[in-house]
Structures are given as structure tokens and as C-alpha cells.
Amino acid sequence: MHDSRSLPTFAAGAVDVPYVIQGMDELVSRDTVWEEHSHPTHELLWNLRGASSATTGSRTWTITPLVGLWVPAGVVHSGRMPAGTWYRAAQFGLHAAPPLAQEPVAVEITPLLALLLDRLDDGALPTASRTLTEQMVLDVLAPSPHELFVQRPRGDLLRPIATALTEDPADQRGLTDWAVLLDVSPRTITRAFRAETGLSFARWQAVLRAQRAILLLAQGIAVEQVAEQVGYRSASAFGAAFRRTTGTTPARYRPA
Template identity: 60%
Template sequence: MTTQDHRPRTVGPRHHARARASESRQLPLYDAGSVEVPYVIQGAAEVITRDTWWDEHSHPTHELLWNERGASTATVGTRTWTVTPSVGLWVPAGVRHTGWTPAGTWQRAAQFSSHAVPSISADPVAVDVTALLSLLLDRLSEDGLSDASRATTEAMVLDVLAPAQTQLLLQVPTSPLLAPVVEVLRGDPADQTTLAGWSARLGVSSRTVTRTFVAETGLGFSQWVATARAQHAIAMLARDEEIDDVARAVGYGSASAFGTAFRRVTGVSPGRFRSM
């Protein structure tokens, strides 16, 4: 009998994280709505002190994930979303997912009763964590909030909660042909191997590599690499690392080249993203 590794397949130097103290957390698998909860919205917060893997689990409630500080990832199947202070992730009730949260992250979550709240999407989707949404969710955690005030605040949360225009999402290909590409970029997002170089290394045509990337991820080779690098860069920016250092770490010769590529993926500049 074999076991499947459900840990998120993010692209980046994961071996560095494993070298530090880490832990793996196991949570139950629930079907949507299988547990009645005594609330409409309930929040939770935790400062993660060790690099933490969240093994595959699901909730009877809808879940909104975001961070007060730092960047983490959540994975559903082959799709990995980056979660930050400004871009959260909505996970519908019953959807199985895994997670990765580096040490130092101030993690936030809110559970929404699946009986009282319809999901804003049938599938996981990014959510803009605006200042207003953050303030409303904070208010629900206040002690002594009256039932009437809670109901009003919950209604306001549901009114402003909506899918984001831009998702920090990376679809990871699973075909054996592309596995070496994924493995190299997981270890070194600055790797400069070109499409022609990979074609020669894999013994197939450039057209075959491109066609396989598009079929599995919806992106061509260059777009996928840029997205993988942006995902890694976001985690570094969330740690307040210098933009020049981030640019070099993810394979760009200058901050301006990095900024152009980052903006194409995320819709904002690295500096603007860090200040959001």
C-alpha cells in the first residue's frame, strides 16, 4: 500500500524550509454542511512559529484564509494559490486542500456556516482583503458585541465579500514529461534554462513542450515560468526583502525587468504589492 504526499507543490527552494524546524498538522475531512455550527461567521488567528505543513483536510464550513503578516500557500489538486495580507482565498465547504505556512506568518481565517451563507464560488477563488473587509472581520472578534451588532456586521461582510479580479494562482503540471522542469524551478526559480534548452534536455520538440504546458496549465512555457517566479517573489516581498534581492533570487537581471514581469502576473508592481 502506498501513501500519497498531499503537501502543496509550490515552486521554490523548499529544501531550505525543510532544513529549519517544521511540523505537519493533521485535520479531519468533513463533507460540506456535515456539522451544524452555532455561528454565521467565526474568526481565528495564529502566529505560526514553525514552518508548517497542513495535510489534506476539508471543513464543513466555507473558509476564508488571509494573513495579517507574511505569505503562505494553499493547494487544491494541482492548483496552488498564494495567500497574502491583501489577497485571501475562499475555500468552499467540503473542498479538500493542503497548505504551507512559513514561520513568522500571522495567519488569519474565518469560517462561514454553509447552512447560512451561500458560497461565493463553486470552486476555490481569490478574494481581495480590502481595508473595509478586514475591519469588519476584526469587529466580529470583539468581546461583548451584541447580537444585533453582530448580525449587522455579518451582513456587511457578506455584502463586500467577492472574488478578486486577479488570482495569485499557479497550476502545476503533472505529466512525467514536464516533471524535470517543475523540479528544477522548485529548487531554483532563477534557473535560466530556455524553452530550447529544455526541449534538448527532454529530447522533444519545443512545440511539444509548449503544447503540454498549455494543455495542463493554460499557459505557455514562458508565462508559466514567470508565474512560478512571481509566486516565489511574493513570499520574499512579504518578508520585506529588498526588491533588487528578490529580482536576482527569481532570475531577473534588474529590478525593472522583474517589475515588468511581476506586473504582468499580478497586475501591480512589486512595490505596490508590498504596500497593499
């Protein structure tokens, strides 16, 4: 069972807010699903603890303490959080905060950015200090080179592959196996994956596995167990694939 939350859908700028940046945080005690919604403000999502996901259109993004997600005002999105996730959200008023990007984009949560956003939570912060801190946040806010999202294929040909691997990332069927099952050539599947996701089948599968692995690692599951659950025969093979995909090691996503 999980909690389901519904929020309204707003167009960008539909509500005139008096702030530049306003934050909140919550520790969710149960698995929680946010139904599709949108905000009149830009939103930055990241976690203080745990890993979660957000979906915009056909893309599902991974959100962690290291990498957050910028969602422009008016963009419809939904989210999922396992129990125990401690998340933060900062709303950026359109009148004072230029959009970081026109589309959702990953944001690196550097120690400096986290410190500045924490400072804005101080209700006693003098106006001049708040204004300076907000300006610094806007200055250091930048897209991350390590964004991790899965582009879900939309076409009928790839749908059974995407469904099977999403349900079980450890599925060992390769390109040739799927070609036989779907009665097409491996080249046809390869072309379809590149056309719909921008990635090869192998690369798409590696990203999907890394995304699932991060969710498991954030729950404190041992690296060896995570490797097995996402389809690798050894922790070393998993570690190498994970580094190629994310640019860092699995250990960085385990609880401190």
C-alpha cells in the same frame, strides 16, 4: 525543521455549526505545514502579516494581506506558512452563508472587508450589530481579479521542468533548452503546457517566479535580492514582469 499539523477531513455540512461567521488568528513562530484536510464549513484564509501558500488539487495559491483564498466546504487542501506569518481564518456556516464559488477562488481583502471581519471578533458585539456586520461581509465578499496560483503540470513530459523550476525559479533554461534535454520539439512542450496549465511556458514560469517572489518580499528581503533569486538580471526587469503578472508592484508585498 518545521511543525506539521494534522486536521480531520469533513464533508460539506457534516457538522451543524451555530454561527454564520466565526474567525480566529494565529502568529506562527516556526515554519508550519498543514497536512491535507477539509472543513464542514466554507473557509476564508488571509494573512495580517507575511505570505503563505495553500494547495488544492494541482493548484498552489499565494495568500497575503492583500489577497486571501476562499475554500468551499468539503474541499481538501493543505498549507505552508513561514515562521512569522500572522494568519487569519474565518469559517462560514453553510446554513446562512451561500458559497462564493463552487471551487477555491482568490478574494481581495479590501480595507472594508478587513474592518468588518475584525469587528466580528468583538465578543461583546450586540446581536443586532453582529447580524448586520455579517450581512455586510457577505455583501462585499467578492472574487479578486488578481488571483495568483500555479497550476502544476501532471504529465510525464512536463514533470521534470516543473520540478526543476519549482526548486529553483532562477533556472535560466528556456523552451529550446528543455526541448533539447527532453528530445522533443519546442512546439510539443508549448502544446503540453497550454493543455495542462492553460498557459504558455513563459507565462507559467512568470507566475511561478512571482509567487516565489511574494514569499521572499513578505520576509523583508530587498527587491534587488529577490529579483536575483527568482531569475531576473535587474530589479527593473523584475518589477516590470511582476507588474504584468500580478497587476501591482513588488513594494506592495514588503512589510510595512
